[in-house]
Amino acid sequence: MNYYILLGPPGAGKGTQAKLIVEKCGYLHISTGDLLRGEIARNTELGKQAAEIINRGDLVPDAIVEGMIKNKIVENPNVKGFLFDGFPRTIAQAESLDVMLEEFGGKVDSVLSITLDDSLVFERIQHRAQIEGRKDDAEPATIQRRIANYHDKTEPLISYYKEKGNYHEIEGNDTIEAVFNNLLPLLN
Numbered sequence: 056m057n058y059y060i061l062l063g064p065p066g067a068g069k070g071t072q073a074k075l076i077v078e079k080c081g082y083l084h085i086s087t088g089d090l091l092r093g094e095i096a097r098n099t100e101l102g103k104q105a106a107e108i109i110n111r112g113d114l115v116p117d118a119i120v121e122g123m124i125k126n127k128i129v130e131n132p133n134v135k136g137f138l139f140d141g142f143p144r145t146i147a148q149a150e151s152l153d154v155m156l157e158e159f160g161g162k163v164d165s166v167l168s169i170t171l172d173d174s175l176v177f178e179r180i181q182h183r184a185q186i187e188g189r190k191d192d193a194e195p196a197t198i199q200r201r202i203a204n205y206h207d208k209t210e211p212l213i214s215y216y217k218e219k220g221n222y223h224e225i226e227g228n229d230t231i232e233a234v235f236n237n238l239l240p241l242l243n
């Protein structure tokens with residue numbers, strides 16, 4: 056079983072690349088953002104809790120997303136591999152994922168980190184706001200908050216995975232095809 060992580064700031068193109076990777080390689084794509092938006096759409100208790108946090112640009116508590124990931128792994132024992140998109144986002148989540156995968160006899164095979172400058176992140180999210188209508192894409196202050204959270208809480212994962220030796224960086228300021236072609240050799 057292979058486990059891959061797509062890392063990168065909001066708007067780096069993780070979701071777009073995940074779709075292409077899944078078409079080509081057949082891994083199961085798990086986006087914690089999509090799962091949370093599903094909970095919000097169904098108006099579940101968890102969705103109600105998460106909506107407020109997401110709409111102000113903060114991260115939901117680690118335990119919530121860790122539980123979602125664990126459920127998905129348990130529910131899908133026969134897939135070729137997993138592609139995590141937007142998870143982990145904190146060191147605590149990364150450590151929890153390591154423990155979880157060890158329980159399942161696996162490990163993180165590669166971390167694919169799509170990089171993008173803050174100014175381009177901002178531009179891309181503002182553009183996406185007009186297409187997808189996500190609430191957390193709408194307000195400049197929320198976008199700034201998400202960028203700040205990325206730097207504070209998620210960027211430390213770069214050193215975490217560099218130390219483990221499974222970290223790969225791909226420039227995100229390129230065409231969708233070029234980014235995909237740079238990602239492909241890093242997957243089995």
Ligand code: AMP
Binds near residue numbers: 087088089120145201
């Ligand atoms: P995304 O679709 O990945 O941009 O995620 C949208 C929002 O969902 C984020 O801004 C967070 O509020 C929340 N979220 C998604 N994944 C995580 C995660 N791994 N940890 C905490 N919050 C998350």
